[in-house]
Amino acid sequence: ASSNSPLDLPSQRCLSDPLVANSELACSENISSDGIARLDRKEQMPIASALDLNDDLLEDAVPWSHEPVCTFYIDELESELCVYTAASFDRGRGISIFTTPRIAEEFASLSPFWEVEGLGVNDHTNVWYTDALPGKGIAMLAKRSIKSGELLSAYTPALLVYMDPQLSTLQREKFLKIAVIQLPAATRDSYLSLTKFYNNPMVVMQDVLKSNTFEMEIGGHMHLALIPEPSRMNHDCAPNAQYYLDGATLTHVVHATRDIGPDEEITIAYSDPLTHFELRHRNLEVGYHFSCQCRRCQNHEASDAILTTIKTLTASLEDWTPASAATTEDAERVIQLFREQGLEGFLDDPHGHAAMAYAAVGNAEEATRHAKLAAEILAIKMGPTVPGVADWEDMAAEVKAHWSWGKRKRGFKGTLNKLFG
Numbered sequence: 001a002s003s004n005s006p007l008d009l010p011s012q013r014c015l016s017d018p019l020v021a022n023s024e025l026a027c028s029e030n031i032s033s034d035g036i037a038r039l040d041r042k043e044q045m046p047i048a049s050a051l052d053l054n055d056d057l058l059e060d061a062v063p064w065s066h067e068p069v070c071t072f073y074i075d076e077l078e079s080e081l082c083v084y085t086a087a088s089f090d091r092g093r094g095i096s097i098f099t100t101p102r103i104a105e106e107f108a109s110l111s112p113f114w115e116v117e118g119l120g121v122n123d124h125t126n127v128w129y130t131d132a133l134p135g136k137g138i139a140m141l142a143k144r145s146i147k148s149g150e151l152l153s154a155y156t157p158a159l160l161v162y163m164d165p166q167l168s169t170l171q172r173e174k175f176l177k178i179a180v181i182q183l184p185a186a187t188r189d190s191y192l193s194l195t196k197f198y199n200n201p202m203v204v205m206q207d208v209l210k211s212n213t214f215e216m217e218i219g220g221h222m223h224l225a226l227i228p229e230p231s232r233m234n235h236d237c238a239p240n241a242q243y244y245l246d247g248a249t250l251t252h253v254v255h256a257t258r259d260i261g262p263d264e265e266i267t268i269a270y271s272d273p274l275t276h277f278e279l280r281h282r283n284l285e286v287g288y289h290f291s292c293q294c295r296r297c298q299n300h301e302a303s304d305a306i307l308t309t310i311k312t313l314t315a316s317l318e319d320w321t322p323a324s325a326a327t328t329e330d331a332e333r334v335i336q337l338f339r340e341q342g343l344e345g346f347l348d349d350p351h352g353h354a355a356m357a358y359a360a361v362g363n364a365e366e367a368t369r370h371a372k373l374a375a376e377i378l379a380i381k382m383g384p385t386v387p388g389v390a391d392w393e394d395m396a397a398e399v400k401a402h403w404s405w406g407k408r409k410r411g412f413k414g415t416l417n418k419l420f421g
């Protein structure tokens, strides 16, 4: 979702996509109805074998509750891929990962694996509940009033999957079945109960994954992450929540970006809401199989015109040549338009522009206020450790040291002209 684009499985080698009903016949291999029974039949599995275990790996696999189950060596990856499960992860929530042994080793060294007391996440049900909404399936709703900036949820994945284009859909499905079956019953059930695009029994695991996936970087490589609870959050082009994924703590974190009333739906953006309607609409239809009926989509002509105004004003604010006509009023106008469009969760850039526009004319108080807001909103949007957060905090701490300070002091230029001119 949003800048992070969820729900994209890598393209498959299988000529025809088995996620599409009946097209599995076009694929080169067959699987039995349970998919797993054949895992030990190497002659039918060109790449994978469930029994191809690596003894060294077992020695290192301290947190794993099950023996890793691996594919053969895949030349393109220069590695095999294995299923690792830690059933006791976070007091029995459990986690499975399908990845390379090198990444698994790195993954196992992360602090969440060694936290015996629990991670202090995976328990935010005092904030939200789920219910069906007409035309939207199951949704996440607020249990009570929620303040802008409040933490709404923080959950770890049930499953992480290395994004590889090498395995065919059916080969991958066999391993994902093992990964999901090895999860503790409650986590497995919540995985299997999630929405599915295709309802094709041949590829249930990937159907769930494709319909609900976020992306998380681990060991320098993007993994698909299936996190059951936030998977119930529907899309809105004016969302009231923002999320980020933290690879170090293995957590998907969601904050409110404006006040939310009791029983109001909690929404995130699956597609960049700063793009025009046509592109958003196409992304949502192709990637997520629905037609968005949100307020901005229903009023898309007006909404697109506002986006165009925003882009024009922003381009002017980013023009630092002496010819720039940008003013602090332009910066305030962009902020106002974002708010009118319900884009509070994306106000980091507009506040950043305002901070610099005020600094440029020597208004330290307003520049500092906007720099602080830019830092706060970016931390909620991308996580507190992204470099931009520290940059805005630095500016707020010492605004006169920022490069933009005094850059557009027209009076100053006039004085110079008078003195030397």
Ligand SMILES: C[S@@+](CC[C@H](N)C(=O)[O-])C[C@H]1O[C@@H](n2cnc3c(N)ncnc32)[C@H](O)[C@@H]1O
Residues within 6 Å of the ligand: 135, 136, 137, 138, 139, 194, 195, 211, 212, 231, 232, 233, 234, 235, 236, 288, 289, 290, 291, 292, 293
């Ligand atoms: C990650 S799931 C969200 C939870 C889902 N509603 C459920 O029942 O589990 C994504 C799917 O939810 C539905 N959905 C999400 N946002 C929607 C919206 N604004 N309008 C209609 N359907 C939506 C679409 O079917 C989409 O493919």
